[in-house]
Amino acid sequence: MGLCHSKPPSSDRVPAQNSPLPASESIKPPPNGDNEGKKSPFFPFFSPSPAHSFFSKKTPATSGNSTPKRFFKRPFPPPSPAKHIRAVLARRHGSVKAIPEGGESEVGLDKSFGFSKGFSSKYEVGEEVGRGHFGYTCAAKFKKGDSKGLQVAVKMTTAIAIEDVRREVKILRALSGHNNLPHFYDAYEDHDNVYIVMELCEGGELLDRILSRGGKYTEEDAKTVMIQILNVVAFCHLQGVVHRDLKPENFLYTSKEDTSQLKAIDFGLSDYVRPDERLNDIVGSAYYVAPEVLHRSYSTEADIWSVGVIVYILLCGSRPFWARTESGIFRAVLKADPTFDDTPWPLLSSEARDFVKRLLNKDPRRRLTAAQALSHPWIKDSNDAKLPLDILVFKLMRAYLRSSSLRKAALRALSKTLTVDELFYLREQFALLEPSKNGTISLENIKSALMKMATDAMKDSRIPEFLAQLSALKYRRMDFEEFCAAALSVHQLEALDRWEQHARCAYELFEKEGNRPIMIDELASELGLGPSVPVHAVLHDWLRHTDGKLSFLGFVKLLHGVSSRTIKAH
Structure with a gap:
């Protein structure tokens, strides 16, 4: 369900023509509506969100792409997102009666949110147009004032999840203003509901556009969609917000025009995340959930996986992971690899295949x-907009500034092997920091660049505190060559087919530019290993026995740095 939705509910949706999935593979819902883990017969690549609204006051006609009510009769390995959400809400709000399995909640607000009052005096509510995790959405219009008659969308949410509602409104209020987000008007409350008033998007869901094309986009049309999605996702991530439920149903077009803007909606599962924090709630929609979410340790990279699933669907009309049950879907996400052998993949460009593969990398550190x-x-080349600032740059810079001089030298050698395409991203990021006339940046450049793009969400995700850890740049400046060493991701380079070539070439440069004999104790000190660490066990294979210099294996390990994981592995 979206915060703003344009399509009225309908029960007579028909299958898309030229469906990429044979009819024999479609499964009809059983008469009792229990569609647990089964695939919609109408949407061969569409999986409804597992977290349906348990709290609606009325039951409208169900649209073909709305989420069916599903009752979980047994635990799944890993646990079902919907079941997890229900349990978390019940534990979090002890004052609220337990939510009936698939039932309705008549609990009114037991706490003031501090939102505006008098919703009914300002808005005339129309028909229901959407339904989602914790409420439903209706069309409405202003009753009076300068905006009299203006159509809006109103998400009505029963406050069964008090902090979740408060956080959603806070996120929407903070992020509103981006071209690919609907305008946020205000939030209201009364005894029964919270009302979130948003821009009404009348162009329908991205899902509907996909279905109208028979499930397939041309590469050029897919790029147009991707540019808009990635721009809003990059904006959210820079502010420290992770959406956690990106899927075609949660992107709406502002109008029916082919060129209308696409807007991300439904931040009901969104949360703030610090740059060095990992979340552990299992939430989202089964077909779009990232592997690390199922492992209960994830951050903003989980959204990128979901984007990868969307672009896979756009380009070939089918899902990269599918099974008849949720547990089967989760196993596929964790273990299976998406296929790029079937039509139309061999007919698509190698760049398109590489793009999708780099979004669907199971290791979040290697994901773009x-x-x-x-x-x-x-x-x-299709993106006319200015490249957005990337929070990853600052994460990598912090790690670089804390590194030993030996590791910095290794990273500088690696940065000299980057290709023109790999340098393009770094040049754009460096330019966004507006270097001085002599081509260098300092901490002031970083703060200034962020201030231009900051919202109140940055405070809640504690990004300013994180940037304070770059204080070393307060006393010195960094040129572009050093910036490349500081801001490159070794893990992402490892995901490339040419990684071995990168590493070997960088090691040769490192050998020429100062690889000298090193004692193990000196190396341990250089890497900051404490006296309690078994340095000989950890570092014995880092050095060549013939001359005491850093070996190739040691060089590659040095690029990653020494971590507790490295030590435990030994």
Whole structure:
């Protein structure tokens, strides 16, 4: 369900023509409506959100792409997102009666949100147009004032999840203003509901556009969609907000025009995340959930996985992971690899295939960020907009500034092996920091660049505190060559087919530029290993026994740095 939705509910949706899935593979819902883990017969690549609204006051006609009520009769390995959400809400709000399994809640507000009052005196509510996780959406219009008659969308949410509602409104209020987000008007409350008033998007869901094309987009049309999605995702991530439920149903067009803007909606599951924080709630929609979410340790990279699933669907008309049950879907997400052998993949460009693969990498450290995806060769020439600032740059810079001089030298050698395409992203990021006339940046440049793009959400995700850890740049400046060493991701380079070539070439440069004999104790001190660490066990294979210099294996490990994971592995 979206915060703003334009399509009235309908029960007579028909299958898309030229469906990419044979009819024999479609499964009809059983008569009792229990569609647990089954695929919609209408949408061969569409999976409804597992977290249906349990709290609506009325039951409208169900649209073909709305989420069916599903009752979980047994635990799944891993646990079902919907079941997890229900349990979390019940634990979090002890004052609220338990939510009946699939039933309705008549609990009124037991706490004031501090939102505006008098919703009914300002808005005339029309028909229901959408339904989602914790409420439903209706069309409405202003009753009076300068905006009299203006159509809006109103999400009505029963406050069963008090802090979740408060956080959703806070996020929407903070982020409103981006071209690919609906305008946020205000939030109201009364005894029964919270009302979130948003821009009404009348162009329908991205899902509907996909279905109208028979499930397939041309590469050029897919790029147009991707640029808009990635821009809003990059914006959210820079502010420290992770959406956690990106899927075609949660993107709406502002109008029926082919060129209308696409807007991200439904931040009901969104949350703030610090740059160095990992979340552990299992939430989202089964077909779009990232592997690390199922492992209960994830951050903004989980949204990029969901974007990867969307672009896979756009380009080939089918889902990269499918099974008949939720547990089967989760196993596929964790273990299976998406296929690129079937039609139309062999007919698509190699850049398109590489783009999708780099978004659907199961290792979140190797996955592209939204800003990096916008600079990918497949998409960058079609992107007229300025590349957004990437929070990953500051994460990597912090790690670099805390590194030993030996590791910094290794990273500088690696940065000299980057290709023109790999340098494009770094040049754009460096330019966004507005270097001085002598081509260098300092902490002031970073703060100034962020202030231009900051919202109140940055405070809640504690990004200013994180940037304070770059204080070393307060006393010195960094040129572009060092910036490349500081802001490159070793993990992402490892995901490339040419990684071995990168590493070997960088090691040769490192050998020429100062690889010298090193004692193990000296190396341990250089890497900051404490006396309690078994340094000989950890570092014995880092050095060549013939001359005491750093070996190739040691060089590659040095690029990553020494972590507790490295030590435990030994």
